[in-house]
Amino acid sequence: MNAKKPLILVTNDDGITAPGIRALIEIATTFGDVVVVAPDAPQSAMGHAITINDTIYCNSIIIDKGAPQKEYSCSGTPVDCVKIAINELLDRKPDMCLSGVNHGSNSSINVIYSGTMSAAVEAGTVGIPSIGFSLLDYSLEADFEPAKKYIKLMIEKCLTQGLPSGVVLNVNIPKLSEEKIKGIKVCRQADAYWQEKFDKRTSPLGKDYYWLTGAFINKDKGEDTDEWALANGYVSVVPVQFDLTAHHAIKDINTWDL
Amino acid sequence: MNAKKPLILVTNDDGITAPGIRALIEIATTFGDVVVVAPDAPQSAMGHAITINDTIYCNSIIIDKGAPQKEYSCSGTPVDCVKIAINELLDRKPDMCLSGVNHGSNSSINVIYSGTMSAAVEAGTVGIPSIGFSLLDYSLEADFEPAKKYIKLMIEKCLTQGLPSGVVLNVNIPKLSEEKIKGIKVCRQADAYWQEKFDKRTSPLGKDYYWLTGAFINKDKGEDTDEWALANGYVSVVPVQFDLTAHHAIKDINTWDL
Numbered sequence: 114m115n116a117k118k119p120l121i122l123v124t125n126d127d128g129i130t131a132p133g134i135r136a137l138i139e140i141a142t143t144f145g146d147v148v149v150v151a152p153d154a155p156q157s158a159m160g161h162a163i164t165i166n167d168t169i170y171c172n173s174i175i176i177d178k179g180a181p182q183k184e185y186s187c188s189g190t191p192v193d194c195v196k197i198a199i200n201e202l203l204d205r206k207p208d209m210c211l212s213g214v215n216h217g218s219n220s221s222i223n224v225i226y227s228g229t230m231s232a233a234v235e236a237g238t239v240g241i242p243s244i245g246f247s248l249l250d251y252s253l254e255a256d257f258e259p260a261k262k263y264i265k266l267m268i269e270k271c272l273t274q275g276l277p278s279g280v281v282l283n284v285n286i287p288k289l290s291e292e293k294i295k296g297i298k299v300c301r302q303a304d305a306y307w308q309e310k311f312d313k314r315t316s317p318l319g320k321d322y323y324w325l326t327g328a329f330i331n332k333d334k335g336e337d338t339d340e341w342a343l344a345n346g347y348v349s350v351v352p353v354q355f356d357l358t359a360h361h362a363i364k365d366i367n368t369w370d371l
Numbered sequence: 372m373n374a375k376k377p378l379i380l381v382t383n384d385d386g387i388t389a390p391g392i393r394a395l396i397e398i399a400t401t402f403g404d405v406v407v408v409a410p411d412a413p414q415s416a417m418g419h420a421i422t423i424n425d426t427i428y429c430n431s432i433i434i435d436k437g438a439p440q441k442e443y444s445c446s447g448t449p450v451d452c453v454k455i456a457i458n459e460l461l462d463r464k465p466d467m468c469l470s471g472v473n474h475g476s477n478s479s480i481n482v483i484y485s486g487t488m489s490a491a492v493e494a495g496t497v498g499i500p501s502i503g504f505s506l507l508d509y510s511l512e513a514d515f516e517p518a519k520k521y522i523k524l525m526i527e528k529c530l531t532q533g534l535p536s537g538v539v540l541n542v543n544i545p546k547l548s549e550e551k552i553k554g555i556k557v558c559r560q561a562d563a564y565w566q567e568k569f570d571k572r573t574s575p576l577g578k579d580y581y582w583l584t585g586a587f588i589n590k591d592k593g594e595d596t597d598e599w600a601l602a603n604g605y606v607s608v609v610p611v612q613f614d615l616t617a618h619h620a621i622k623d624i625n626t627w628d629l
Contacts, residue, residue, distance in 0.1 A: 160419030160450075161483045168580040169569075192418075192484075197581065200567040222496060224615055225419045225489075226450075238480060238564045270627045279562070280617045282624075297629040301616040304537070306496045309458040311427075322426040323455065350629070352620035357482055358559040359538045362610035366540075369528045371555040371608070 119145035119208035119272060122198050122236065126156045126191045126215065126228025129184065130176065133214035136257035137246060138182055140264050141211055144272065147182035148207070150198035152191060152228075157217075159228040161235070162190045171197055191232035199239060209272060210236030213246035214264065216255055220247075220285045220339040220349060221303040221331065230283055234355050237281035242271055244281065249343060250288040259291040263348045266297075276352075283351040287343050295346040302351050303338035305331040377403035377466035377530060380456050380494065384414045384449045384473065384486025387442065388434065391472035394515035395504060396440055398522050399469055402530065405440035406465070408456035410449060410486075415475075417486040419493070420448045429455055449490035457497060467530060468494030471504035472522065474513055478505075478543045478597040478607060479561040479589065488541055492613050495539035500529055502539065507601060508546040517549040521606045524555075534610075541609040545601050553604040560609050561596035563589040 121141045125134040129151035141147045170188040187194045215229040224230045233245035248260050267284055309327040331340050339349035379399045383392040387409035399405045428446040445452045473487040482488045491503035506518050567585040589598050597607035
């Protein structure tokens with residue numbers, strides 16, 4: 114790290130008052146100047162959605178009196194928050210973007226649904242080293258203490274080592290006490306999917322509607338996966354890319370005689 | 372193709388009445404039994420968003436009287452449409468999912484924002500061969516005629532050849548007359564990003580708000596990219612994967628001494 118303090122953008126998808134982002138802000142302020150731009154309401158499972166057909170509101174807000182960070186509460190999605198931070202609110206390009214700490218897992222296929230990870234990915238697309246953090250505890254009363262040591266370590270390493278171009282990090286932390294977390298594993302995304310069940314109900318006016326409910330199905334028993342690491346007491350770190358090209362498949366499709 | 376007609380799920384992100392999906396349905400019905408489950412309103416740029424904190428409505432609807440397809444209009448996102456189709460509305464797993472034809476490009480980095488492509492990806496995560504189609508014309512009066520030959524070819528090839536596991540196709544078609552389209556190129560996603568500008572305005576009540584407006588910046592001049600193909604009169608076909616692991620970066624991050 115050079116003498117100048119790094120500028121760190123912090124966001125999330127659970128909303129600016131969620132305990133997870135408050136824990137992340139507290140850690141981030143020990144590393145640099147922090148600006149928080151986060152949704153004014155929960156935006157979980159918004160994926161990489163952006164607001165193109167509606168207005169976006171963004172207000173300066175003080176949540177922790179006397180704390181060093183600047184904060185803005187935004188009506189948009191997590192990706193909107195990153196875009197408006199970088200292009201409108203910040204004086205200069207941030208040196209790092211941190212997203213989370215999410216209340217709940219973003220391991221495996223969840224990465225494609227996750228607002229937390231999509232915010233980190235968005236910052237990555239414009240060349241900002243970014244990390245998304247998630248704790249495997251959906252509760253609003255989740256205990257972020259055991260996670261802090263690993264969050265600090267990942268931020269420190271990322272600031273000193275930098276990240277390969279086109280790569281952001283997806284860090285998931287098991288719901289365990291500090292003594293029980295065994296360490297960190299760098300992993301690949303497990304090959305899993307969601308088997309959904311729709312709960313069909315009828316409104317008081319007689320109209321049918323549905324709630325989405327699903328089960329996570331992991332068909333991948335590989336010991337190099339994030340699911341294995343988390344199930345075995347490790348923090349999982351998956352390097353994530355936004356070049357979605359299945360490079361290995363180009364040759365196959367080229368045999369189609371198109 | 373075997374004797375039994377394939378079951379084809381059709382969806383989009385521009386909404387069920389958009390000319391693009393009507394053109395795609397017309398083509399799809401020449402290949403199999405078609406069920407349409409598509410948003411009841413435009414859902415562009417919704418990415419992989421799903422509805423987890425709200426109800427979803429889904430209604431049987433007839434748009435083309437006497438046409439063979441079944442249709443459902445859905446209040447959810449494009450990914451919700453695919454999930455409810457597969458898990459609630461259809462009698463069996465579809466043999467194929469087609470998404471689009473989108474009014475506007477989904478080439479390069481647009482793939483991560485695109486509701487059209489996210490719907491195709493969602494079907495891919497549960498093993499359904501899927502293609503997203505987009506025409507490089509945002510107009511509601513876009514002419515889909517020149518695109519039809521290529522859409523038919525891609526569906527036919529996909530039904531006969533199948534797709535590699537974990538891969539869906541992102542097909543973009545230039546806004547050109549049939550004579551001017553030179554053919555098809557299988558490509559990689561160009562390395563581009565959006566440089567946003569926020570248009571700041573004041574509401575009649577004196578509150579500041581923003582509109583997101585941006586410029587697409589392509590820093591990748593590779594002739595093997597989708598941007599090159601489209602700019603040079605070709606239909607681009609990018610095989611897209613939902614394993615986001617940057618496999619090449621695992622070794623790098625492992626040197627961090629975590």
